[in-house]
Amino acid sequence: MSLLSQRDNGEPMLPTPYRVVARQVETHDSVTLGLAPVAEQLPHFQPGQFTMLYAHGIGEIPVSISGEPSTRDGLLTQTIHAVGAVSRALHDARVGAAVGVRGPFGTSWDLESAEGHDLLIAAGGIGLAPLRPVVLGALAHRQRYGRIMVVAGARGPQEFLFRTELSAWAARDDLNVTLTADQPARGWTGRVGFVTEPLTGLQLDPWRTIAFLCGPEPMMRICANVLLRHGLPPEQIRLSLERNMQCGIGLCGHCQLGPLLICRDGPIVDYATAADLLTVREL
Amino acid sequence: MNTPAAVVIDRPGLDGLIRGLMADGYQVIGPTVRDSAIVLAELDSPDQLPAGWGVDASPGHYRLRPREDGAVFAHSAGPQSWKQFLHPARQRLWSSRPDRTYTAESGDALRYAFIGVRGCDLAAIGILDTVLAGGAHSDSAYARRRRATFVLAVNCTEPGGVCFCASTHTGPAVTAGYDLALTERLDAGEHGFLVEVGTEEGARILAQVPQRRATAGDVEEAQAEVARAAGRMGRQMPEVDLRDLLHQSRESPLWEDVASRCLSCANCTMVCPTCFCTTTEDVTDLTGEHAERWQRWASCFEIDFSYLHGGSVRPSVASRYRQWISHKLSTWHDQFGSSGCVGCGRCIAWCPAGIDITAEVARLAEDAGRGQQDVSAQPAG
Amino acid sequence: MPSPPTLAIWKFTSCDGCQLTLLDCEDELLTLAGQVRITHFPEASSEVLPGPYDVSLVKGSITTADEQLRIHHIREQSHVLVAIGACATSGGIQALRNFTDVAQFRALVYASPEYIDTLATSTPIAAHVPVDYELRGCPIDRRQLLEVLSAFLIGRKPDLPDTSVCTECKRRGLTCVMVADGTPCLGPVTHAGCGALCPAYRRGCFGCFGPMTSPNIPALVSQLRACGLNEDAIQRAFRTFNAAAPAFIEEVQYRRTQCR
Numbered sequence: 007m008s009l010l011s012q013r014d015n016g017e018p019m020l021p022t023p024y025r026v027v028a029r030q031v032e033t034h035d036s037v038t039l040g041l042a043p044v045a046e047q048l049p050h051f052q053p054g055q056f057t058m059l060y061a062h063g064i065g066e067i068p069v070s071i072s073g074e075p076s077t078r079d080g081l082l083t084q085t086i087h088a089v090g091a092v093s094r095a096l097h098d099a100r101v102g103a104a105v106g107v108r109g110p111f112g113t114s115w116d117l118e119s120a121e122g123h124d125l126l127i128a129a130g131g132i133g134l135a136p137l138r139p140v141v142l143g144a145l146a147h148r149q150r151y152g153r154i155m156v157v158a159g160a161r162g163p164q165e166f167l168f169r170t171e172l173s174a175w176a177a178r179d180d181l182n183v184t185l186t187a188d189q190p191a192r193g194w195t196g197r198v199g200f201v202t203e204p205l206t207g208l209q210l211d212p213w214r215t216i217a218f219l220c221g222p223e224p225m226m227r228i229c230a231n232v233l234l235r236h237g238l239p240p241e242q243i244r245l246s247l248e249r250n251m252q253c254g255i256g257l258c259g260h261c262q263l264g265p266l267l268i269c270r271d272g273p274i275v276d277y278a279t280a281a282d283l284l285t286v287r288e289l
Numbered sequence: 290m291n292t293p294a295a296v297v298i299d300r301p302g303l304d305g306l307i308r309g310l311m312a313d314g315y316q317v318i319g320p321t322v323r324d325s326a327i328v329l330a331e332l333d334s335p336d337q338l339p340a341g342w343g344v345d346a347s348p349g350h351y352r353l354r355p356r357e358d359g360a361v362f363a364h365s366a367g368p369q370s371w372k373q374f375l376h377p378a379r380q381r382l383w384s385s386r387p388d389r390t391y392t393a394e395s396g397d398a399l400r401y402a403f404i405g406v407r408g409c410d411l412a413a414i415g416i417l418d419t420v421l422a423g424g425a426h427s428d429s430a431y432a433r434r435r436r437a438t439f440v441l442a443v444n445c446t447e448p449g450g451v452c453f454c455a456s457t458h459t460g461p462a463v464t465a466g467y468d469l470a471l472t473e474r475l476d477a478g479e480h481g482f483l484v485e486v487g488t489e490e491g492a493r494i495l496a497q498v499p500q501r502r503a504t505a506g507d508v509e510e511a512q513a514e515v516a517r518a519a520g521r522m523g524r525q526m527p528e529v530d531l532r533d534l535l536h537q538s539r540e541s542p543l544w545e546d547v548a549s550r551c552l553s554c555a556n557c558t559m560v561c562p563t564c565f566c567t568t569t570e571d572v573t574d575l576t577g578e579h580a581e582r583w584q585r586w587a588s589c590f591e592i593d594f595s596y597l598h599g600g601s602v603r604p605s606v607a608s609r610y611r612q613w614i615s616h617k618l619s620t621w622h623d624q625f626g627s628s629g630c631v632g633c634g635r636c637i638a639w640c641p642a643g644i645d646i647t648a649e650v651a652r653l654a655e656d657a658g659r660g661q662q663d664v665s666a667q668p669a670g
Numbered sequence: 671m672p673s674p675p676t677l678a679i680w681k682f683t684s685c686d687g688c689q690l691t692l693l694d695c696e697d698e699l700l701t702l703a704g705q706v707r708i709t710h711f712p713e714a715s716s717e718v719l720p721g722p723y724d725v726s727l728v729k730g731s732i733t734t735a736d737e738q739l740r741i742h743h744i745r746e747q748s749h750v751l752v753a754i755g756a757c758a759t760s761g762g763i764q765a766l767r768n769f770t771d772v773a774q775f776r777a778l779v780y781a782s783p784e785y786i787d788t789l790a791t792s793t794p795i796a797a798h799v800p801v802d803y804e805l806r807g808c809p810i811d812r813r814q815l816l817e818v819l820s821a822f823l824i825g826r827k828p829d830l831p832d833t834s835v836c837t838e839c840k841r842r843g844l845t846c847v848m849v850a851d852g853t854p855c856l857g858p859v860t861h862a863g864c865g866a867l868c869p870a871y872r873r874g875c876f877g878c879f880g881p882m883t884s885p886n887i888p889a890l891v892s893q894l895r896a897c898g899l900n901e902d903a904i905q906r907a908f909r910t911f912n913a914a915a916p917a918f919i920e921e922v923q924y925r926r927t928q929c930r
Contacts, residue, residue, distance in 0.1 A: 017393040018426040019382045019582075044390075062389060063573040063580040063824040089598070091827045104389035250597050252569055255426035256624075259566030259587070260594060262616065265623030270424070286539050288608030324872060326845040349893065351850045368845045378841035552886050554858035555833060559840030570829050575701045575816070577824040586841055591833045592883055606886065641836075641848050641858050642889050 018255050021060045021106025022046050024082065026099050032167045036087045036132065037097050038072060041105060047080035048107060052114030053139030054246060054274040058254045059084065060106030061095035068251040068269070069096075070136035071110060072167075075117075075143045082107065085135035085167060111254040113274045115244060117143050120216040124152040126208070128229050130159050130201050130221025134167045136246055136273075137220050141175065148180055152214060155182045159201030159221070163187050163194040202228045205236075212237030220246040227284055230277045243277035264289055293486045295503040296495070300480050303361065304335035305498035306441065306469070310402040313494070315439055318374055319404030320364065325353060327367045329374075332404070339364060346449045346523070346634065349643030359480055362405050362473045365449025366633045370562030371410055374401055375434050376417060378586045382569070385580040396430050402439040406467070408460025409452070409633040411442050413562035415466055419625050420565050439490060442467035444515045450523035451634030453647055457526055459631040461518040469495060472511035483511040524647045526632065527654045535619035538653045544607035547649060550642050553606045555588035557636035557644070558613060563629045564588070589613050614646060675724035675823070677702075678710035680744055682730025682737050683764060683792065687809035688755035689729060695812055705823055721747030725822055728801075731757040731764060731792045738789075738798060745799035752818055753795040756808035756911040760880050763808070765792040765914035792914065803828060806861050806879040808911040814863050831862045832883040835875050839866035847874055854897040856907060859885035859917075880912035887921040901925065 028040030048057075051071045060066040067090070073083025088097035099105060117140055125144055129137045144151050156175065160166045166185065176183040184204045186197035197204060202225065210233075217233050219226045226245045233243050249261035249268040256270035264283045266272055283289055298306070310317050320327045321337040327344060330337075343356045344364040356363060383391045406414070418435060421428040445454070445461035454460030463470050468491030472483040483503055486492045558564040568587035573580045587594055589612045595602035603609050621629035630646070637645045679689060689712070695702070702708075709719035726748035732738055745751055756762050767775060768791045776783040795801055805814050814830060821828035831837070835857035839846065847853040847869050855874030857866070861882045868875050881887075887908075894904050904925070908918040 017383075017429050019429075019584075020393045021383075021391050023390050062385065063571060063577055064826045065571045066569070066582075091825060095825055106389075106391060248597065249602065250595055253567075256424055257421060257426070257428050257565070258568065258584075259589070260568070262589075262612070262620070262624075264615075265620040267624055271624075288603045288605055289539070289612075324845045325850040328843070328845060349849055349896075351846075368840075368850070369843055373843055378843070549886075550889050552834070552836075552858040552889050553884065554836040556836045556840060556846065556858070559837065571826060573820050573824050573826070575698055575705050575820050575823060577820070586837075588833070588837060591831070591837070593832070606884070639846055639849055641846065641855075641893055643893075 018108065019253065021058075021066075021108050022048055024105050024107045026101050026103045026105065027081070029099070029101055032085065032169075033165050035089075035097070036085060036167065038083060038085045038167075039096070039099065041082040041084060041107060043080045044104075048082070048109060050078065051075070051082070051110035053117055053143055054115035054136055055110040055112050056136075056251075056254070056273060057082065057084065057107050057109030057111070058251075059086075059092075059096055060108075061092050061099070062104065062106075064095045065092040066106070066108075066252075067092045067096075068254060070246070070273070072135040072138045075139045076146055085132070087132045108254060112269055113272055115140050115218055115274050121150045122152070124211060124215045125154045126157070126210065126215050126217040126233075127155065128157045128201055128205060128217065128219050128221070130225040131161065131165065132167065133219075133221035133225075133246070134158050137218055138168060138171075140218050141181075145181070153182065154180070155184070155208060157184045157186070157201055157204050157208075159186045159188065159225075161188045163191050163196070200228075201225060202232055205229055205232045208236070210236045210238070212239075212242075215242065217243045218245075219243065223248075223284060230281070234277075240278040240281060241276050244274055245277060245280060246273045247275060247280060248273065293492055295483055295485045295508055296500040297474075297481050297483055297503050297507055298498055298500045299482075300359075300361070302498045302500060303471070303482055306494060307332065307335040307404060309494050309497040310439060310441075315400050315402035317402045317404060318371075320362075320367070322353065326351060327353070327364045329367065329369045329371065338404075343447065344449055346451045346638040347643075348451065348637050348645045349640055351638045358475050360447070360473060360475055362407075362443045362445075362471070363447035365447070365452050366407070366409070366635045366638070368560060368635070368639055370560065370633070370635065371403055371406065371414055372417060372562055372565070374403075375414065375438070376421065376428070376431055376565060380430065380584055382582045382584050387578060394430065396433050399434065400437040400439070401434065402441065404441045406440050406442045406463070407445045407633075408442075408463045409445075409454040409457075409631040410562055411440065411463050411466050412454075412459035412631040413633065414440075416563045416625070416627060416629060416631070417565060419627070420563075423625070439494070440467045440469075440487075442470040442487075444470060444472040444511070446473060446514045446518050448518050448522045449634065451637040451645075452522045452632065453524040453526050453634060454632035455519040455522045455525065456528060457628065457630055457632035462515045467491070472515060474507075474511060474514070476510070483507055524634065524637070524645070526630070526647050527651050529654050531618040531628065531650065532622045533619075534650070534653055534657055535615045537657060539611070539615075541653060541656060543649065543652055543656065544611045547610045547644065548606035550644055551606050551610050552642050553590045553609060554641065555590040556639050556641060558588040558590060559586060560635040560639045561617075562631060562633055562635065563617075566594070568594075589616070614649065617646075618650070674705060674707050676709045676719070676722075677706040677725050677727070677819075678708075678721070678723040678744075678748070679712065679727045680710065680729070681712055682728065682741070682758065682795075683733040684730030684755060684757040684762060691809050691812050691815055692727075695816060698816055702819065706819075723748045725750045725752065725819075727752050727754050728795050729754045729758050731761045731794060732798055733764060733789050733792045734787055735789065736787075741795060741798050750802045750822060751795075751799070752803045752805060753801045754805040754810050754815070756806065756878060756880060757792075758795045759804045759806055760794050760912040761792040761914035763911050763913070766909065767792055768914050769909075794914075803830065805830070806863050808878040811863050811865065813865070833862045834858050834882050835860045835862050835864065835866055835869070835879070838862050838864070839869045842866055842870065844869050847872055848893065848897065852897050854894050854899050854907065856890070859887050859890050876910060877908070877918075878911045880915045881917035885917050887917060888924070891921070891925065
């Protein structure tokens with residue numbers, strides 16, 4: 007009965023009321039919301055973690071946190087891609103709207119352990135959202151890291167998240183930013199092609215580099231293979247996995263991927279753990 | 290607490306224990322005959338125990354069988370398990386107030402007393418404790434109910450045709466986690482129960498009924514009876530490294546073969562005493578003002594269970610059966626530090642197609658080229 | 671204040687059981703009337719208001735040339751179209767005609783068959799126009815109807831599990847009638863939604879909610895035989911309310927070729 011005699015850790019399934027205090031349109035179907043606690047404030051998050059966001063009467067979805075990791079004011083920044091009924095309702099939420107929040111949950115990018123290393127951040131589409139706190143966290147302590155390389159891809163030039171910020175990053179000389187659009191478009195003078203392509207041409211010191219990948223699973227698999235060919239050990243490649251997360255705390259069973267409960271043992275795992283799991287059909 | 294010596298009570302003594310628990314405010318849940326089966330239900334009286342009923346079980350088949358000896362606990366697992374009460378099939382998690390704040394379900398103040406929890410099922414409750422209340426975040430409703438539960442366990446002396454707890458090392462004896470443990474004794478026309486005390490609460494309840502101190506002979510005979518039960522299991526799980534076997538069998542052709550027989554009806558997961566998966570329901574009234582969130586049992590056999598980005602991760606039945614059995618026997622170790630199977634045999638008896646987990650594992654072991662000697666090995670008891 | 675969403679109920683070839691399910695929502699009907707403007711509900715009122723309609727509930731199957739045209743018009747006028755009941759979702763009991771010559775039936779049943787204008791088949795709504803949601807059952811389940819309506823009103827995807835009836839049976843704590851009594855039951859291949867109504871009365875499931883997603887009917891047929899059903903009885907079991915559901919048709923045809 008020792009397990010049960012532990013103190014109660016509250017009601018992890020109960021949302022905490024938050025309110026939309028900022029809304030920034032990112033693309034035609036995604037926005038970044040600023041959420042502030044109505045009263046009680048949730049614990050501080052680590053880059054890579056997610057929350058469960060609840061839209062009144064519609065449902066709850068996992069959303070990774072895309073804000074500045076050093077913030078301590080309780081404000082949550084979350085980027086929403088409207089794909090289903092819940093994400094559409096959150097996407098459409100206006101300033102002042104009430105939302106319920108649980109979290110933060112899951113593993114982090116563990117940026118601290120990458121100190122003294124070069125950072126390679128590769129994002130596909132909405133995958134840039136959970137990686138933004140990595141870039142912001144590293145820039146906040148720029149001297150602690152070696153080279154920082156950001157490679158971001160999107161379907162088209164208008165599909166990049168955080169476009170103003172990306173331009174500002176690209177203008178810095180202590181940050182190497184490569185943007186690539188899947189399809190050519192009028193007025194786009196940047197690279198055209200998948201995000202995996204610029205990775206091949208990068209000059210990397212494989213022993214000094216920690217890679218952070220987030221995007222569609224095939225994109226991450228291909229990127230990881232490119233990095234393995236560069237000589238990176240799989241333990242130095244971190245990726246953010248996605249499965250059907252419902253409870254966020256390892257109790258509902260939906261997000262299993264082999265031995266992992268992605269909400270609890272992920273979403274961030276290293277490629278040494280994930281490689282084997284991502285190649286089995288329908289695992 | 291010093292472990293008190295074992296005692297012996299008779300059938301009226303057992304009835305007295307149950308009445309004592311009722312008088313103490315416990316809601317008593319125990320086995321009783323209903324709808325052609327021995328089910329677990331709230332008992333109003335000890336007379337509702339299934340005295341004189343046994344069970345014949347085989348794959349996809351379960352029949353009640355009258356016994357002449359009046360035994361109360363001589364039946365193997367029925368269609369339900371204790372999770373029905375500790376981790377209910379459907380429960381409200383919270384409801385919203387008009388100001389868009391949320392109220393957790395306050396939880397019933399019920400104190401359950403479970404009567405007749407066998408070794409397999411006590412092990413299953415222990416596994417649920419780890420899964421639902423042993424991690425960083427716990428299911429608060431489960432933990433609340435569980436803490437208030439009194440467990441009257443029984444050492445199993447009558448395994449059934451689909452039982453294999455001896456080979457999963459979860460029975461037939463109960464080892465820990467009980468308030469009181471009984472061994473039913475039917476020899477020489479005398480119907481008695483050897484009682485061992487696990488907790489002070491157990492001792493307090495036991496003190497209310499007539500009893501005699503057990504002799505060394507009583508204890509030895511009871512232990513011998515349980516040991517004999519270990520040798521009478523209807524089935525056995527191959528004693529190989531299941532965790533490794535399932536891991537190695539991810540691409541086995543067996544999955545397609547099982548899929549041809551599997552109904553993907555989810556019965557196995559629903560009757561399994563450790564299958565804990567749930568899904569949530571968002572509910573609103575027609576005005577949309579009042580919202581609630583409910584939780585219900587889910588199953589990895591449901592196509593939508595793994596839904597992600599417009600489709601299921603596991604659309605084929607083969608992959609869903611592989612997920613279930615691999616989780617149960619292999620990845621459960623990675624996630625929760627033990628196997629998820631306790632050898633109760635429910636998934637075998639209550640599968641309408643009669644798919645037998647022990648037989649499927651034996652075939653995997655055979656395919657892995659190392660099954661022969663292991664499959665013929667005797668259970669360790 | 672924005673005008674409330676409009677709700678219309680349309681009848682094709684069917685009985686009125688499903689529509690009565692809506693009338694049976696006595697406690698909720700007044701609330702519903704406050705949330706939507708009911709623009710067409712033949713069982714409750716003869717008034718028909720012009721479209722477009724935010725939600726159309728369509729019951730019945732398509733069995734006449736006129737119905738074939740009318741369903742397209744309704745689809746064009748409807749933002750969300752929900753097919754309700756076995757007739758609308760699989761063709762209903764009247765789809766038994768699909769397996770034989772409807773002219774024979776017509777001649778047998780009607781004194782003046784020349785007045786009867788009918789198609790050779792009874793087909794579900796989805797065979798003619800895109801359908802947003804389907805409520806299965808003969809008749810539909812009242813709770814599922816309220817779920818579709820309350821989900822629509824707030825913008826939620828309705829919770830309509832496509833799993834087996836067994837999941838509901840086990841959640842209710844019922845004892846399996848097939849395993850414990852040897853009673854033939856279509857539950858393991860039948861779409862959930864009724865709440866395991868028949869097994870709760872110790873009857874086997876009749877399959878009135880039609881096939882679940884990807885049913886394994888051959889695996890169930892072996893068990894039905896073990897329960898003592900012969901080939902004719904098995905065919906009859908699948909030839910009821912959802913006889914023309916593709917999964918059920920395929921099964922009967924498959925077994926017929928096996929028997930030859």
